[in-house]
Amino acid sequence: xxxxxxxxxxHIAVDHYSAVHLAAETACAVAGxxxxxxxxxxxxxxxxxxxxxxxxxxxxxGSLFIQPLPLGGGMEIVAADHGPGMxxxxxxxxxxxxxxxxxxxxxxxxxxxxxxxxxxxxxxAGTLVCARLTQPDATPPAAGQEVGVICLPADREQLSGDAxxxxxxxxxxxxxxxxxxxxxxxxxxAAQTAIRSFHRAPDLxxxxxxxxxxxxxxxxxxxxxxxxxxHPGGAxxxxxxxxxxxxxxxxxxxxxxxxxxxxxxxxxxxPQVRAFPVPPGATAVLHSDGIDQQWARSPSAFVHRLPxxxxxxxxxxxxxxxxxxxxxxxxxxxxxx
Numbered sequence: 001x002x003x004x005x006x007x008x009x010x011h012i013a014v015d016h017y018s019a020v021h022l023a024a025e026t027a028c029a030v031a032g033x034x035x036x037x038x039x040x041x042x043x044x045x046x047x048x049x050x051x052x053x054x055x056x057x058x059x060x061x062g063s064l065f066i067q068p069l070p071l072g073g074g075m076e077i078v079a080a081d082h083g084p085g086m087x088x089x090x091x092x093x094x095x096x097x098x099x100x101x102x103x104x105x106x107x108x109x110x111x112x113x114x115x116x117x118x119x120x121x122x123x124x125a126g127t128l129v130c131a132r133l134t135q136p137d138a139t140p141p142a143a144g145q146e147v148g149v150i151c152l153p154a155d156r157e158q159l160s161g162d163a164x165x166x167x168x169x170x171x172x173x174x175x176x177x178x179x180x181x182x183x184x185x186x187x188x189x190a191a192q193t194a195i196r197s198f199h200r201a202p203d204l205x206x207x208x209x210x211x212x213x214x215x216x217x218x219x220x221x222x223x224x225x226x227x228x229x230x231h232p233g234g235a236x237x238x239x240x241x242x243x244x245x246x247x248x249x250x251x252x253x254x255x256x257x258x259x260x261x262x263x264x265x266x267x268x269x270x271p272q273v274r275a276f277p278v279p280p281g282a283t284a285v286l287h288s289d290g291i292d293q294q295w296a297r298s299p300s301a302f303v304h305r306l307p308x309x310x311x312x313x314x315x316x317x318x319x320x321x322x323x324x325x326x327x328x329x330x331x332x333x334x335x336x337x
Contacts, residue, residue: 006151006163006164006165006192006195008151008152008153008159008160008162009065009066009067009149009150009151009152010026010030010065010066010067011063011064011065011152012026012052012063012064012065012066013062013063014052014055014056014059014062014063014064014079014081015061015062016056017053017056017057019052019056019064020049020052020053020056021049023048023049023051023052023064023066023077024045024046024048024049024052025045026048026064026066027041027044027045027047027048027049027066027075027077028041028042028044028045029041030044030066030067030068030075031043031044031045031075031133033068034068034069034074034075035135036074036075036133036135037135037136040133043113043133044075044077044133046109046110046113047077047110047113047114047131047133048064048066048077049106050106050107050109050110051064051077051079051106051110051129051131052064052079053106054079054106054107055079055081055083058083058084059081059082059083059084059126059127060081060082060083061081061082061317062079062080062081062082062083062317063079063080063081063313063316063317064077064078064079064080065077065078065079065080065150065313065316066078067149067151069132069134069142069143069145070145070147070148070149070166070329071142071145071147071166071167071168072142073134073135073138073142073143074115074132074133074134074135074138074142074143075132075133076130076131076132076133076309077130077131077132078128078129078130078131078148078309078310078313079127079128079129080126080127080128080129080310080313080314080316080317081126081127081128081317082125082126082317082318083126083127084123084124085121085122085123085124085125085126085127086119086121086123086127107119107129110129110131113131113133114131114132114133115132115133115134115138115142115143116130116131116132116134116143116144117129117130117131117132118130118307118309118310120302120305120306120307120310122302125300125302128306128310128313128314129310130148130309130310130313132309145309146307146308146309146331146332146335147166147173147175147308147309147329147330147331147332148307148308148309148310148311148312148313148328148329148330148331149164149166149312149327149328149329149330150312150313150315150316150326150327150328151163151164151325151326151327152290152316152320152325152326152327153183153325154183154290154322154323154324154325154326155322155323157183157184157325159184159185159187159188160188160191160325160327161179161180161181161182161183161184161187161188161190161191161325162177162178162179162180162191162288162290162325162326162327163177163178163180163188163191163192163194163195163327164176164177164178164195164327164329165195165198165199165202166329166331167198167199167202168334169202169203171231171232171333171334171336172203172229172230172231172334173229173230173331173333173334174202174203174227174228174229174230175227175228175229175230175286175329175331176194176195176198176202176225176226176227176228177225177226177243177286177287177288177327177328177329178190178191178194178195178223178224178225178226178243178327179191179223179224179225179241179242179243179288179289179290179325179327180194180220180221180222180223180325181221181222181223181224181263182221183324183325186220186221187221187223187325189220189221190217190220190221190222190223190265191223193216193217193220194213194216194217194223194225194264196216197212197213197215197216197217198213200212205273206227206229206236206237206238206271206273207238207270207271207272207273209227209238210225210227210238210239210240210264210268210271211268211271213225213264214240214264214265214268216265217264217265217266218265218266219265220265221265222263222264222265222266223241223263223264223265224239224240224241224242224243224259224263224264224288224289225239225240225241225243225259225264226238226239226241226243226244226245226259226286226288227239228245228284228286228329228331230278230284230331230332230333230334231333232333232334232335232336233277233278233279233280233333234275234276234277234278234333235247235275235276235277235278235284235333236273236274236275237257237273237274237275237276238259238271238272238273238274239257239258239259239260240259240260240261240262240263240264240268240271241259241260241261241262241263241264242258242259242288242289243258243259243286243287243288243289244256244257244258244286244287244289244293245257245258245284245285245286246284246285246296247276247277247278247279247282247283247284247285248282248283248284248285248296248299248303248304248311248330249279249281249282249283249304250281250301250304250305251304252304253296253299254276255276255277256296257274257276260272278332278333282332283306283307283308283311283330283331283332284330284331284332285311285315285328285329285330286328286329286331287315287326287327287328287329288324288325288326288327288328289321289324290320290321290324290325290326290327291315291316291319291320291321291326291327291328292319292320292321294319295315295318295319308330308331308332309330311328311330312328312329312330315328315330316328
């Protein structure tokens with residue numbers, strides 16, 4: 001069995017037009033690693049080029065995040081910026097439409113190429129775009145995964161001491177965020193050890209799963225670990241260390257939880273499980289301490305309404321602590337048939 005890739009998200013800061021070429025090269029390489037055949041890697045490069053070009057021309061403090069889809073089956077390119085936003089989204093999506101005041105050039109081509117395209121914009125506040133490309137034989141839900149993931153290493157680090165994964169089994173969706181102690185290669189080794197242990201039996205009851213991960217980490221420097229299991233209408237959380245979970249609805253932030261004191265692999269008290277409801281339309285957010293927890297104090301109405309595919313990128317762009325590894329998973333329960 002193969003699992004979705006656990007390498008860090010490819011992050012391209014679009015602070016100069018030269019970033020457009022890097023974005024295109026990166027998207028093509030990620031498409032190849034995802035096994036996308038034929039012309040799809042070149043199409044991924046076109047999407048990345050168009051999105052990065054828009055950010056370079058019209059926005060500021062923008063980034064592209066490029067990675068495999070969280071549940072496999074393809075890849076995604078997410079653009080996020082603090083630019084002027086788009087006042088007339090439908091006109092911006094028309095091929096050939098452009099303006100000197102708002103984003104728009106190339107979005108028509110992106111919409112035509114992408115398997116799925118999600119855009120949220122607010123004039124004066126910025127724009128978020130998620131373009132997904134899937135395998136030709138992928139089922140429609142592959143592009144419509146209600147999951148968003150961002151995993152970034154600390155500045156000047158090549159390896160991330162954080163790691164994450166999401167697995168669907170029956171009606172349950174189980175997510176893990178791991179924050180290896182410290183930074184660099186040893187933290188990355190601990191994080192990847194935890195991910196491998198998670199994948200061996202992701203359907204175990206959460207206390208048993210956390211205990212298995214704790215045992216696997218004994219020969220590493222240890223890690224903080226957060227486990228989230230989503231069911232239709234509700235969720236369970238079990239964790240150790242500073243991995244946080246909360247729910248975000250269009251109106252409020254709720255059910256803020258963090259892990260028990262300790263370090264998986266070094267010292268851990270018997271794991272506890274805390275259950276909480278996930279109302280229809282709500283998103284559960286699981287993140288390491290590389291995302292500033294202050295973001296949840298008073299999110300804007302725009303953030304409250306973001307779908308999971310865009311929420312993680314929004315938090316990474318605006319609330320990432322660059323001196324630390326940073327990971328966020330935003331997910332909704334699976335939809336019943």
